[in-house]
Structure formats: C-alpha cells, structure tokens
Amino acid sequence: MNIKENTTLGALKKSDYTPQTIQEEMAKNLRMKLKKGITTFDGLIGYENTVIPDIERAILSSHNINLLGLRGQAKTRLARQMTQLLDEWVPIVKGSEINDDPLDPISNDAKEQIVKLGDKTPVSWLHRDDRFFEKLATPDVTVADLIGDVDPIKASNLKLSYADERVIHFGMIPRAHRCIFVLNELPDLQARIQVALFSVLQEKEIQIRGFKLRLAISPQLIFTANPEDYTNRGSIVTPLKDRIGSQILTHYPHNRSIAKAITTQEVKISDLQKECINIPELAREIIEQIGFEARKSEYVDSKSGVSARMSITAMENLISTAERRLLISGDIKTSIRLVDFLGIIPSINGKIELVYEGEQEGAEQISYHLISESIKTLFPDFFPKIEKLEKQDEEGPYDDLLGWFFQDNQLFLEDTLTEKKYQKTLKEIAGIESIIKKYQPECKPEDHYFMMEFLLWGLEAFKKLNKYRTMEGFQFKDSLGSYISGL
Numbered sequence: 001m002n003i004k005e006n007t008t009l010g011a012l013k014k015s016d017y018t019p020q021t022i023q024e025e026m027a028k029n030l031r032m033k034l035k036k037g038i039t040t041f042d043g044l045i046g047y048e049n050t051v052i053p054d055i056e057r058a059i060l061s062s063h064n065i066n067l068l069g070l071r072g073q074a075k076t077r078l079a080r081q082m083t084q085l086l087d088e089w090v091p092i093v094k095g096s097e098i099n100d101d102p103l104d105p106i107s108n109d110a111k112e113q114i115v116k117l118g119d120k121t122p123v124s125w126l127h128r129d130d131r132f133f134e135k136l137a138t139p140d141v142t143v144a145d146l147i148g149d150v151d152p153i154k155a156s157n158l159k160l161s162y163a164d165e166r167v168i169h170f171g172m173i174p175r176a177h178r179c180i181f182v183l184n185e186l187p188d189l190q191a192r193i194q195v196a197l198f199s200v201l202q203e204k205e206i207q208i209r210g211f212k213l214r215l216a217i218s219p220q221l222i223f224t225a226n227p228e229d230y231t232n233r234g235s236i237v238t239p240l241k242d243r244i245g246s247q248i249l250t251h252y253p254h255n256r257s258i259a260k261a262i263t264t265q266e267v268k269i270s271d272l273q274k275e276c277i278n279i280p281e282l283a284r285e286i287i288e289q290i291g292f293e294a295r296k297s298e299y300v301d302s303k304s305g306v307s308a309r310m311s312i313t314a315m316e317n318l319i320s321t322a323e324r325r326l327l328i329s330g331d332i333k334t335s336i337r338l339v340d341f342l343g344i345i346p347s348i349n350g351k352i353e354l355v356y357e358g359e360q361e362g363a364e365q366i367s368y369h370l371i372s373e374s375i376k377t378l379f380p381d382f383f384p385k386i387e388k389l390e391k392q393d394e395e396g397p398y399d400d401l402l403g404w405f406f407q408d409n410q411l412f413l414e415d416t417l418t419e420k421k422y423q424k425t426l427k428e429i430a431g432i433e434s435i436i437k438k439y440q441p442e443c444k445p446e447d448h449y450f451m452m453e454f455l456l457w458g459l460e461a462f463k464k465l466n467k468y469r470t471m472e473g474f475q476f477k478d479s480l481g482s483y484i485s486g487l
Contacts, residue, residue, distance in 0.1 A: 003089050003125040009102050010119030012091055019104035021218040022178050023062035026085040030059050033085075041081050043265060044074055046258040047250075051078070054248045059085065063245025064201055064221040066186070066236075072307025072351075073250035075224040076134075079182040082222065086128035090178065094122035097170055098177045098217065099131075106177070106215050108166075131179040133219075135172055137189040143196045146183075147171045148208045168208055173200055176219040186223040187235050194240045201243035227303070252295065252308060259288040263311045269319060277322050278335040280447040282382070282454060286341070287315050289374035290348065297373075299358030299366050310351035314344040329418045335446055337422070338453040339415055339474055341371050372461050379458035382451070383439050386462040397439075400431030401455075402464060405478040411456070414473035426452045 006012045020028070033040050034056070041052050055078065058065050067075040093100040093110040100110035102123050114121050135141070143149070151169035154160070160167050173181055183189070199207050201221065205214050223244065225236060241247070253259035263284070294306040318336060321343030326334045348367040358366050379386075384397045396402075405411075413425060426432065432452050436443060443451050456476055460467040468475045 003091075006091065006125075007123055008119060009114065009117075009121040009123060012102055012123055013119065017091065017103070019101045021062075022086070022180070022220045023059075023218070025087055025090075026059050026082070026220060027062060029085045029087065030056060040085070041078065044078065044081070045261045045265065046253045047074070047078075051248060051250055054246070058246035058248065061245060064223075064243075066223040066225060066241070066244045066247045067250055068225050068227060068247055069250030070226060070252070070305025070307075072305065072309045073252060074308070075250055076182065076184060078250075079134075079180070079222040079224065080132065082180055082220070083128050083132050086131055086180070088128055089125045090128075090131070091123045092126050092178075094124040098174050098215070099126060099179065101178065106217065126178075132182070133172055133176040133179055134182045134184065136184045137186055139188060139190060141189060141193060143171075143193055144169075145171055146173050146193065147196055147200070147206050148174060150208070173197075173219055173221075174206055174215060174217055177215075177217045179219055180222060181219045182222045182224070184224045186225045191237050194237045197240060198243060201240070226305075252291075252305070253288075256285060256288045256292070259291060259308070259311060260284050262308060263288065263315055266312045267315045269316075273319050273323055276326060276333050277319055278333070278446045279319070280336060280444075280450045282378070282447065282450060283318070283336045284315070285378060286371070286374050287311050287318065287344070289377055290314065290344075290370050293370045293373045293377065294348070294352050297358075297366075297370065299354055299361060299369070301353040301355050301358075304353035307351050310347060313347040313351070317344045317347045325416050328416045331419050334419055335450060337413075337450060338375075338457050339413055342368075342415075342469075344371075372457070375454065375457045376461035379454075379461065383435070383455060383458065386459075386464065397435065398431075398459060398464065401429060401435060402459070402478075404430040405465060405476065408478070411476040412470075412473060413453070413476075417473075423449055429456075432456075 006015050006017070030040060032038075040056060041047070044052060055065065059082075067078060069075055090099075091102050093102050093105060093113060095113075096105075096107065096110050098107055100107050102110075102114070102121065105111050105114060135146070148168055148171040150167050152167075154167050154169060158166065186194075196207075199205055200217070200219075204216055204218060206217060221244075253262060288311055291306055291308070291311050294300050294310070295302065300306065318340055321340040322334055322336050324343075325337075325340070345364060345367040348370060349363045352363075352366070354361075354363060354366060361369075386398075409429075411425065411429060413422070417425065426449055429452075432455065435455060436448065436451050440451055456465065457467070459465045460476065460479075464479055466477045466479045468477070
C-alpha cells in the first residue's frame with residue numbers, strides 16, 4: 001500500500017485497506033510466516049521447540065500473554081520481537097491520542113473530526129516500530145498512569161465541566177490501542193492496580209473515575225513475571241490470572257551447546273580482541289558450565305535463578321582480562337589462560353543470590369568454588385577419571401606429573417607472565433606434555449598450554465595437588481594426596 005497517496009479518509013476508502021484488531025493483524029501475519037517457513041522469532045536459541053510454539057499458539061488464539069520465568073530468560077526480548085508480526089504501516093486519524101483507525105474510530109474526538117471533515121479527514125501512518133509500549137511495574141505505578149484520569153488543568157484551560165469526557169487524560173494502555181503493550185514484573189504491581197486491568201482484559205474497555213466511558217480499545221497485552229516475586233514482593237491476583245489467555249513458561253538452556261550458542265551470539269568482542277586473543281573451545285565450555293553449577297549449587301538460591309547474562313558478561317570479562325595482560329606484558333598475541341578466570345568473579349558475584357550458608361562463605365569464595373566445580377565436572381571428558389581409591393601397585397596416568405611435584409618442585413604462574421615465560425614454565429613440569437599428547441592428540445597448538453593448565457586445575461579439584469592464590473598469581477604444590485590416595 002502506498003502510504004504517500006493515502007493521506008485522507010477518502011483515499012483510504014478507495015484502497016484495499018480493511019480495519020482489523022491488532023490480534024487479527026498479528027495472527028494473519030503469523031499464518032503467512034508459518035506457511036512460508038519464515039522464522040518468527042530470531043535469535044532466541046533453545047526456544048525453538050518449547051517457548052516459541054506456545055507463543056505462536058497464543059497469538060493464533062488472540063490471547064493476551066503472561067511470560068513466566070526466572071531472571072535472564074529473554075522474556076522482554078520475546079515481547080519486543082512480536083512487533084515483527086505487525087503490518088509495517090497502519091493508518092490513524094491524524095492527531096489522535098489513541099491511534100484511532102480512520103475506518104473504525106473509537107474516540108469522540110476522532111468521530112467528531114470525521115463528521116466535520118468527511119472524506120477530507122487527514123490520515124497519518126504509524127510504523128510498527130512505534131507500536132511498542134513498555135512499562136516496568138513498580139509500587140508507585142497508579143491507575144492514572146496505566147488507564148487514565150481527569151485532568152483538572154485541561155478542564156481549566158478549555159473551560160470544560162468535569163462531566164465532559166474531553167477532560168480525561170488517557171493513560172498508557174489506551175494510548176497503546178492497536179499496539180503491543182508490555183507490563184514487566186506484574187507481581188510488583190499493587191493488587192488494587194491489577195484490579196483496574198480486569199475490564200481491559202475481559203471487556204476490552206476502560207473505566208475512568210465516574211465516567212460511563214466505553215472505548216473498545218484493542219491493545220495486545222504482554223505481561224512478564226518472575227515466580228520468585230510471588231513470595232518476595234507480591235503476587236498476581238487470581239481474577240487477573242484468570243483473564244490472561246495464555247501463561248507461558250520460559251526456561252534456561254537445557255545443555256552447554258545451547259548456552260554456548262547464546263553467549264557467542266550476545267557477547268560483545270571488538271575486532272582488536274578477536275585478532276589478538278585466542279579463545280579455546282574448552283574455555284567457552286567452562287564459562288557455560290559455571291552457570292549450570294550455580295543453578296544446582298547448595299550455596300545459591302535456586303528460586304532466584306541464575307541469569308543467562310552471567311555467561312555473557314563473564315565471557316566479556318574473561319576476554320578483557322586477557323587483553324589487560326596483553327597490554328601489560330607487551331606481547332602481540334595471547335590465548336586465554338585459566339588464571340584469567342579470576343577476572344570473571346565480579347561478573348558472577350552480581351548475578352547469583354546466595355542462601356545463608358553461601359553468605360557465610362562469602363560471594364568471592366562461592367564464585368571461585370563454582371569455577372573449580374566446573375573444571376571438576378568437565379575434567380573426565382578430557383582426561384582419565386581419577387578414582388577415589390587407587391591400587392598402589394598399578395601405575396596411574398598422572399604418576400610422572402605428580403612425582404615431579406612430590407620431589408619438592410613447585411609451579412608459580414603469575415597473572416601477567418609473557419607468553420614465552422608462561423609456556424616455558426608449564427613445559428618444565430615432567431610428564432605434562434606426554435599426558436596431553438596421549439589423551440588430547442587433536443588439541444590445537446594454540447590451545448595446548450590452556451589444556452596443560454586445565455590438567456593442573458583438574459588435579460587440584462580432585463585433591464591431587466594443592467593450589468594457592470597469591471597477590472601475583474597461582475602456586476601449585478604437592479598435596480597430601482601423594483601420601484594418602486583418596487579424596
């Protein structure tokens with residue numbers, strides 16, 4: 001449709017435009033995309049067979065939707081992408097406060113303008129990007145903010161009686177007529193404010209003060225809620241839940257490969273960082289495993305969840321840690337090291353809620369513990385499993401390496417070692433290179449030293465070595481496990 005030609009009501013009547021509610025519009029465009037095999041929601045990795053089909057069913061049913069899930073589960077992102085199911089342009093009566101359809105007006109102002117001007121009524125066009133409204137539900141939100149109220153200043157300026165509908169100031173929901181309106185964190189909204197939404201959801205009309213106002217508004221309402229909020233701050237009142245057509249549960253990634261794909265998609269890495277810093281695939285696996293360890297940790301409050309943003313910010317911090325070391329050492333290129341993982345602790349600290357035992361240990365210690373547990377979980381995927389009870393007369397795969405430490409040798413890895421010194425220091429350990437060659441023969445040359453460090457951290461996680469943090473770096477020493485074979 002040529003929007004430049006259809007600038008009056010008369011021209012619009014001659015076009016092929018027909019009025020439709022936003023629910024009908026979204027369902028029409030969704031059907032078209034599904035028939036043509038076009039992806040409806042881009043970038044929402046891991047939701048292809050779970051959340052997205054539920055949303056598509058809700059849209060085809062013309063339902064208002066409540067997205068229920070823990071933090072960092074892309075609820076708001078889902079809602080924002082629904083604008084792609086809208087027509088690119090829709091006509092409105094020019095100057096209308098509530099986006100009146102020229103062929104189906106609902107406000108008195110628009111109706112009076114059409115009666116007065118007829119086919120010459122000016123028409124403007126609204127782009128789909130301008131048809132998205134969002135509000136965070138906070139305790140200070142009022143009915144006036146969402147629905148509307150009488151405006152005494154307007155009444156005074158226009159010399160109108162309070163009985164005149166023109167004194168009404170419309171809130172965000174009426175102004176979102178024919179638009180998508182997202183109300184985030186619904187349980188934070190006071191119960192009496194939630195009650196004000198009943199008529200909007202059920203009768204598709206609004207009630208303001210004592211006015212007998214019947215506006216057949218048609219917004220697409222999307223709510224988001226966190227189950228934790230039901231106990232911490234408030235709840236969704238039962239009659240309101242009853243009026244929401246579909247409640248859709250979101251979730252965290254089901255496995256590391258999905259989590260890794262999400263992080264790779266979302267992480268911000270500069271071209272300079274990509275050029276100068278090698279990121280071993282194993283480092284990416286550890287980053288994602290930290291999130292999985294946190295979600296099952298006894299020290300972390302599982303009801304609060306662990307946001308997917310943790311892995312994203314942790315990866316960004318990991319790369320920045322390596323870049324800082326690169327700048328200090330004067331090297332041209334570097335690879336991620338396990339010592340760099342200390343740089344991600346600030347990213348973990350702010351993303352997890354600790355239970356009482358975790359608070360007692362301290363956020364820093366819990367974050368460090370999660371890194372160690374991730375390495376411990378991944379270790380058997382790369383190297384022989386360390387048995388709890390080893391037979392004394394059998395030769396173990398790590399005997400040469402552990403024997404080197406047993407001979408009172410120590411390893412000290414400074415945080416800012418140059419590449420040459422870092423590699424030379426690791427090579428000095430007897431038996432470590434032969435272990436890598438035997439069990440990880442396909443390890444890339446650029447990842448070789450990261451794998452060595454991973455081996456040391458894994459042996460420490462299984463209590464075969466002792467690892468100490470100093471102000472400058474890490475020190476590895478013989479463990480009592482050399483004398484007592486056990487964990």
